[in-house]
Amino acid sequence: MKKIINKPENYVNEMLEGLYIAHPDLITYTADDVRCLVTANKKEGKVGIATGGGSGHLPLFLGYVGLGMLDGCSVGDVFQSPSAEQMLAVTKEIDSGSGVLYIYGNYNGDIFNFDMAAEMADFEEGIRVESVVAGEDVASAGPASPNEKNTRRGVAGIIFVYKCAGAAADAMLDLDEVKRIAQKAAENVRTMGVALSPCIVPRVGKPGFEIGEDEMEIGMGIHGETGIRRGKLEPADQIVTEMLDKIVADIPYVSGDEVAVLVNGLGSTPLDEQYIVTRKIDQYLKEKGIKVHRYYVGEYATAIEMAGFSISLLKLDDELKKYLEAPARTPFFTQV
């Protein structure tokens, strides 16, 4: 896991500089801070959608800012939340009077800062902000607590929330409606991952955990959070079956349901293997009577150079399908 970098402390900002150079038609930044990334194509009157989170997950989070998806993203250090001030700067820039929706993953640092940014936006700037927290990792579903707090981590399935909410905002729906659609997508997506190797945070310089040369960990999170089972590496079909058994039972997805499927590479797992996984998913879902509307296969949310993949299912109704199918163009997601 050698890295093609300069100084580790410049990793995030140099990455961002390269990103602005490569995609000047789609993204720019505000507040003189490259970590306050916003769309280069602000649409007046539209509800703004902002996300944010730590670096190390490209194309997540910032790669989905553009046309028909997100309007802004505050960018943290690797695996660290951006600050509330950065979130506020993005919020101010993307609001055009119709309010702003925050969509972000279920992590304590992000929740704390986004909540603070929302308060500041309201009190200091008079901008109405609503939030939808994406948490869909079946591996981190804790026991139901008295207040039914969602314990699930947000992982790759957040893409579906971005896509549906982004299309709804692009169709000029109001903030309440965009929030409702985002919430509906968030509640209907479930994800599970498997990791085969660790990753190295550049400033740390060594792997975040160890795993044997013949081992895998089912359910590991995208920062290396402990999964639900570590064991010997198994054939692809067996791994997929175990993951889908848990995903499908969770909502549950049942015969007659229609879903979108996201097969997501975590970093160093080749596309070939992701398609071998896709083949088995299709067999499995056919046997369960679950219809696949559309597949997305590739790297959508990574963990630097971690090997492994995740599977996400989004249960569709006609409304979600319409917004999922709408066109979008961002640095990492183009759909026509």
Place this chain on the structure above:
Amino acid sequence: MKKIINKPENYVNEMLEGLYIAHPDLITYTADDVRCLVTANKKEGKVGIATGGGSGHLPLFLGYVGLGMLDGCSVGDVFQSPSAEQMLAVTKEIDSGSGVLYIYGNYNGDIFNFDMAAEMADFEEGIRVESVVAGEDVASAGPASPNEKNTRRGVAGIIFVYKCAGAAADAMLDLDEVKRIAQKAAENVRTMGVALSPCIVPRVGKPGFEIGEDEMEIGMGIHGETGIRRGKLEPADQIVTEMLDKIVADIPYVSGDEVAVLVNGLGSTPLDEQYIVTRKIDQYLKEKGIKVHRYYVGEYATAIEMAGFSISLLKLDDELKKYLEAPARTPFFTQV
């Protein structure tokens, strides 16, 4: 380098099955052979464009079959040429009377089989076939031989040849014109890569070469062919400078030129690092007075899970720029 696979001997076919499941609107196969991949949207009267090559390089080669680019691809085993018979089957399927152009990389197995397929297409089927061989790896530029045979390996830069030729065919130009444009693109592109780690061919089960934990190899090919220098891993900016010094001197690219730039990840190198590389490329080319028309950054031609990247430059004129900018939609390349 653990793999998420079933039996190694089924690696290619299971990958292809997954690919057809995920992209039924764009691709299908002919001759009852999943390795004879063709477009699902044949355009009558258009010059057909076929490519082919070994597996292990996704999205290369097959990932560029679709609208506005390629019409067919014969798929070999990992790092092995497909057969002339498979190439012929693809040729027959994609021809609609206007002839077929082969565009493929400069490797002996591919040259031998594509030449045989072209002869069979002509003699047995009466299909006119022309060929353009892409060979642009500056690291493998041998001494000029008496017959000026190009010794350069074809690597990621072939994407530019696909894109320009595909757009020309889509504009209904005839075979001679499509070949001329493909040839022009091929002659104006140069590439150099650097590898940091080996990859494992599934049926072999061990790395194709060894490289020290602190080493890199400048100029290594996408099958692990020996490069031009092995040494200690250096900072990203220094690596980029060495690679661009060699690329720019080769054509040469000079002040006032306009280029498209492809930054290509070889497999397990994160997007973040590819953008850090992009940042330095931009600085370097600005200093040389070379204008960048457009950047492409991501995994376009990989070597399974090899770590490393390549840089390709395409020198543009108005004609190539027009075809480069034309819309296209394939499983791995969408441009609007």
